[in-house]
Amino acid sequence: xxxxxxxxxxxxxxxxxxxxxxxxxxxxxxxxxxxxxxxxxxxxxxxxxxxxxxxxxxxxxxxxxxxxxxxxxxxxxxxxxxxxxxxxxxxxxxxxxxxxxxxxxxxxxxxxxxxxxxxxxxxxxxxxxxxxxxxxxxxxxxxxxxxxxxxxxxxxxxxxxxxxxxxxxxxxxxxxxxxxxxxxxxxxxxxxxxxxxxxxxxxxxxxxxxxxxxxxxxxxxxxxxxxxxxxxxxxxxxxxxxxxxxxxxxxxxxxxxxxxxxxxxxxxxxxxxxxxxxxxxxxxxxxxxxxxxxxxxxxxxxxxxxxxxxxxxxxxxxxxxxxxxxxxxxxxxxxxxxxxxxxxxxxxxxxxxxxxxxxxxxxxxxxxxxxxxxxxxxxxxxxxxxxxxxxxxxxxxxxxxxxxxxxxxxxxxxxxxxxxxxxxxxxxxxxxxxxxxxxxxxxxxxxxxxxxxxxxxxxxxxxxxx
Ligand code: PHE
Numbered sequence: 453x454x455x456x457x458x459x460x461x462x463x464x465x466x467x468x469x470x471x472x473x474x475x476x477x478x479x480x481x482x483x484x485x486x487x488x489x490x491x492x493x494x495x496x497x498x499x500x501x502x503x504x505x506x507x508x509x510x511x512x513x514x515x516x517x518x519x520x521x522x523x524x525x526x527x528x529x530x531x532x533x534x535x536x537x538x539x540x541x542x543x544x545x546x547x548x549x550x551x552x553x554x555x556x557x558x559x560x561x562x563x564x565x566x567x568x569x570x571x572x573x574x575x576x577x578x579x580x581x582x583x584x585x586x587x588x589x590x591x592x593x594x595x596x597x598x599x600x601x602x603x604x605x606x607x608x609x610x611x612x613x614x615x616x617x618x619x620x621x622x623x624x625x626x627x628x629x630x631x632x633x634x635x636x637x638x639x640x641x642x643x644x645x646x647x648x649x650x651x652x653x654x655x656x657x658x659x660x661x662x663x664x665x666x667x668x669x670x671x672x673x674x675x676x677x678x679x680x681x682x683x684x685x686x687x688x689x690x691x692x693x694x695x696x697x698x699x700x701x702x703x704x705x706x707x708x709x710x711x712x713x714x715x716x717x718x719x720x721x722x723x724x725x726x727x728x729x730x731x732x733x734x735x736x737x738x739x740x741x742x743x744x745x746x747x748x749x750x751x752x753x754x755x756x757x758x759x760x761x762x763x764x765x766x767x768x769x770x771x772x773x774x775x776x777x778x779x780x781x782x783x784x785x786x787x788x789x790x791x792x793x794x795x796x797x798x799x800x801x802x803x804x805x806x807x808x809x810x811x812x813x814x815x816x817x818x819x820x821x822x823x824x825x826x827x828x829x830x831x832x833x834x835x836x837x838x839x840x841x842x843x844x845x846x847x848x849x850x851x852x853x854x855x856x857x858x859x860x861x862x863x864x865x866x867x868x869x870x871x872x873x874x875x876x877x878x879x880x881x882x883x884x885x886x887x888x889x890x891x892x893x894x895x896x897x898x899x900x901x902x903x904x905x906x907x908x909x910x911x912x913x914x915x916x917x918x
Contacts (some may be wrong), residue, residue, distance in 0.1 A: 458507075459788075460620055461695050461697060462620065462624055462695050463620050465700050466622040467620070467628060468866075469712075470624070471623050471711060473631060474627040474773030474776070475773065476683050476713040477712065477773070478771050478774030479561055479774065480680045481720055482714050482742070482770055483785070484680070485677065490736045491736050491915070492665065492670050494658055495658055495661035496737060497666070497673075497674060498658065498659075498667075501674040507887060510706060511884050511888050513689055513706045514706045515853040516690045516691065516693065517706060517851060518866055519531075521693045521697075521698070522696060523670070523694065524550070524694050527691065527785065528541045528548060528785055528788075529788045531543060534856075535852075540852060543845065543848045547839060547841075548781055548785045548834075549685040550685070550775070551782055552717075552782055552801070552805060552808070554778055554806045555778040555782075556833055558778065558838075559604050560809055560813045560830065561771070563600065563605075564607065566607050566610075568767075569761060569765055571593075572757075573738075577756070577757075578757075579697040583733070584617045586747050590743045595817045597817050597818060601814075601816065603815050604806065608805065608809070609802075610772055611648060611776055613800045615780055615783055616794070619695050623780065623823075627773055630769045634769045636722060640759070642719050642762050644723075644727075644759050645723045645727045648720065649730060650728075651727070651731040653729040654726035654727070654730065657735060669902070672902040676839065676843065679846055683774070686781065687781050687841060688777040690849075699869050700869045701870045702885075703880075706718075724742075727746070728745060733745045750763070776901065777807065782797070782805075783798055786801070811830075812829050813830075815829045816830070819897065839903035843900045846896050850893045854885075854893070859885045866881070
């Protein structure tokens with residue numbers, strides 16, 4: 453494959469792993485994972501989620517990184533380089549678009565997190581005597597047009613700064629500093645949760661499965677969550693993989709990324725549920741868990757003032773390293789394919805993502821009643837990208853690697869940097885191929901049907917017949 457002379461590369465494998473783990477670890481782990489676990493009854497959901505991560509997430513992460521490293525291109529260019537058909541580059545294009553759409557609403561929630569650092573530091577949480585007061589405070593903030601858009605702008609500028617500085621200087625160095633801080637802060641918050649009286653009830657909720665709560669939907673929801681949290685299906689892992697060299701070991705890097713992502717989700721779960729149970733809050737609160745329930749938890753715990761500030765700083769860091777990867781996909785596309793300068797691409801598309809983010813921010817105030825297909829702008833962007841574009845992208849990627857590019861060619865590329873694995877445990881490599889070719893496409897297809905609401909109709913149909 454011809455190498456573009458000016459294309460940047462990671463300084464080290466560790467740099468790549470931290471940057472890719474930075475992409476994976478984000479609002480999906482700390483904001484979404486706990487509330488989804490809460491809504492789906494706890495431990496049983498976690499076990500199914502772990503199986504999805506290991507059996508589908510990991511193999512697809514490897515496949516995505518591999519396509520990127522092989523072609524040294526953005527998602528569109530990568531498919532162009534590996535197939536003659538006009539269809540596959542469109543799949544890459546859908547990924548670039550999905551990244552853009554995700555960034556626009558993701559940055560809105562991340563902006564709230566930035567705003568909450570200030571709320572925490574200003575001591576606002578001390579006034580939260582009841583859940584209603586905390587909820588009203590959150591609603592008032594998001595109803596304020598200037599607050600919503602201002603925080604969105606602030607977050608977008610922070611993320612753009614790293615991408616602007618480049619792959620090695622910005623993304624890699626930024627991740628090397630931010631990721632260890634994130635781990636440290638999260639561990640502090642977890643220890644605080646574990647040492648609270650009554651926190652063990654939270655652990656029980658997380659690790660003592662109640663199988664009666666599991667339904668077909670739970671399984672499909674767990675798979676969807678594993679996709680979002682691993683940044684799969686839109687070319688983020690592919691683009692990060694394109695800055696790797698052939699000397700780097702992809703399977704071992706992928707295992708490390710997936711392990712870190714899962715570990716952080718579990719630690720976040722422990723930190724949040726020990727605190728929620730110790731202070732007698734509702735675990736099944738939903739998306740407001742972090743912004744409405746957690747501040748009350750902080751007021752009720754000793755040391756809560758500091759912990760609250762640390763918590764929203766770490767949430768912001770996690771969101772920045774994910775937003776960076778979303779912006780990098782679009783940026784890489786315009787650098788590779790349209791020969792743009794990095795700086796121009798970052799300014800134009802960071803700016804554009806901010807503008808598209810505005811209607812998402814306004815979905816909580818001025819544009820609340822403006823709906824398409826029954827959803828406001830924020831929910832629509834969220835639904836379209838996470839529930840449709842990502843699973844579709846992941847499904848097509850697995851089919852591409854399994855059947856179009858072909859497992860044999862994939863094997864010969866995967867071998868570079870992982871010679872030992874191929875010599876010693878051929879079996880593991882074969883299992884990977886089977887998962888990519890058969891299990892991943894079938895299961896992802898089911899999730900997609902579920903997102904579109906078709907599966908439910910089919911199940912109803914069959915249960916009527918029977
Ligand atoms: N994985 C990120 C998170 O958990 C979200 C994300 C999705 C980032 C897709 C990049 C691509 O928050």
